[in-house]
Each structure stands twice: as structure tokens, then as C-alpha cells.
Amino acid sequence: MSYWLFKSEPSVFSIADLAASRGRRTHWDGVRNYQVRNFMRERMRVSDRAFFYPSSCAEPGIVGIVSIVKGAYPDPTQFDPDDPHFDPRSTRENPRWYMVDVALERQLARPITLAELKRYAGKELKGMALLRRGNRLSITPVSEAEWSFILSLERR
DNA sequence: GCCAACGTTGGC
DNA sequence: GCCAACGTTGGC
Numbered sequence: 460m461s462y463w464l465f466k467s468e469p470s471v472f473s474i475a476d477l478a479a480s481r482g483r484r485t486h487w488d489g490v491r492n493y494q495v496r497n498f499m500r501e502r503m504r505v506s507d508r509a510f511f512y513p514s515s516c517a518e519p520g521i522v523g524i525v526s527i528v529k530g531a532y533p534d535p536t537q538f539d540p541d542d543p544h545f546d547p548r549s550t551r552e553n554p555r556w557y558m559v560d561v562a563l564e565r566q567l568a569r570p571i572t573l574a575e576l577k578r579y580a581g582k583e584l585k586g587m588a589l590l591r592r593g594n595r596l597s598i599t600p601v602s603e604a605e606w607s608f609i610l611s612l613e614r615r
Numbered sequence: 616g617c618c619a620a621c622g623t624t625g626g627c
Numbered sequence: 628g629c630c631a632a633c634g635t636t637g638g639c
Binding site for chain 1: 623624625626
């Protein structure tokens with residue numbers, strides 16, 4: 460069982476959108492980065508859990524927990540010429556991009572902001588992928604120690 | 616295969 | 628809106 464962090468711009472898809480989705484569940488489509496694709500295909504498994512992290516917004520941070528409910532399968536938006544994520548190099552026989560399905564487990568009692576996480580960047584969260592300089596990956600791995608430490612902040 | 620130009624991400 | 632970081636593209 461692995462842990463992850465999923466970024467999403469709230470103007471595109473917020474945790475409220477996820478909460479309002481049928482079955483509180485969605486397809487995590489639109490990933491167009493090879494490293495992230497490989498995470499999904501090679502390491503992500505059903506019942507893995509992930510933090511939901513709004514990015515590019517007033518207060519980036521962790522606001523909820525999702526679980527993986529379906530493992531990697533081809534992202535149909537790569538085949539749709541009318542979709543902004545269309546990729547002409549992809550074929551149905553040889554898809555290039557994958558997605559997983561996630562379901563909302565719960566929202567946190569309070570947001571744990573990026574600013575707060577950064578306070579532990581030199582200690583408990585040293586080396587956390589999210590906090591590494593220049594990190595732009597939309598999905599990053601979270602270690603078990605990072606996961607439980609971050610959750611311990613929730614009720615503080 | 617190199618590398619400059621370009622586009623995107625994402626915090627501030 | 629700015630800018631640093633960094634992945635991708637394409638000419639050579």
C-alpha cells in the first residue's frame with residue numbers, strides 16, 4: 460500500500476466538485492507527464508490513499524483524503540480531437556496516457572497549508588517530494604512517515 | 616545526440 | 628503578473 464499527493468487547480472476541479480460527483484468518485488484524467496504516468500501504471504494500486512491538494516490558488520495545501528478505486532487504464536481524452544488533452548501521437552492500440560479513478564474518503568477537519576508543511580521541511584518532512592525545489596509533478600509519492608506525520612497535524 | 620527555444624507549472 | 632524550474636520540441 461502506497462501513499463500519494465494529487466494536485467488539482469480548484470478552478471478546474473475542486474474538492475467540492477469531487478464531493479458533488481456521483482459516488483464522490485471521478486476519473487483523474489489529463490495527466491500528460493511521463494513520470495506521473497509511470498507512477499500510476501507501475502506503482503499505484505487500488506486501495507492506495509492520497510492527499511487532495513489544491514494548487515495555483517490563494518491557499519495551496521492539503522484539504523482531503525482520497526483512495527484509489529481503479530488502477531491505471533487509458534485516458535480517453537487523448538483520443539478526442541476536441542479535447543484540450545488530445546494527443547495525436549496516441550492510438551487505441553498503443554495509448555500513451557493513463558488515468559486512475561479516485562473516490563473521496565473524507566475532507567480534513569482543517570486545511571493543512573503549504574506554508575504549514577514548509578515549517579517541517581527541515582525535519583519531519585525533510586525530503587518530501589512536494590516540498591522539493593522545482594517540483595512541478597501533479598502527483599507525487601508520500602512516504603508512510605510523511606503521511607502519518609501530516610495527519611497528526613490535523614487535530615493540532 | 617546536443618542544446619536553444621519554448622511552453623507549462625505553480626508559488627508568491 | 629512575475630519568474631524560477633524544468634520538461635518537451637525540433638533544428639542541426
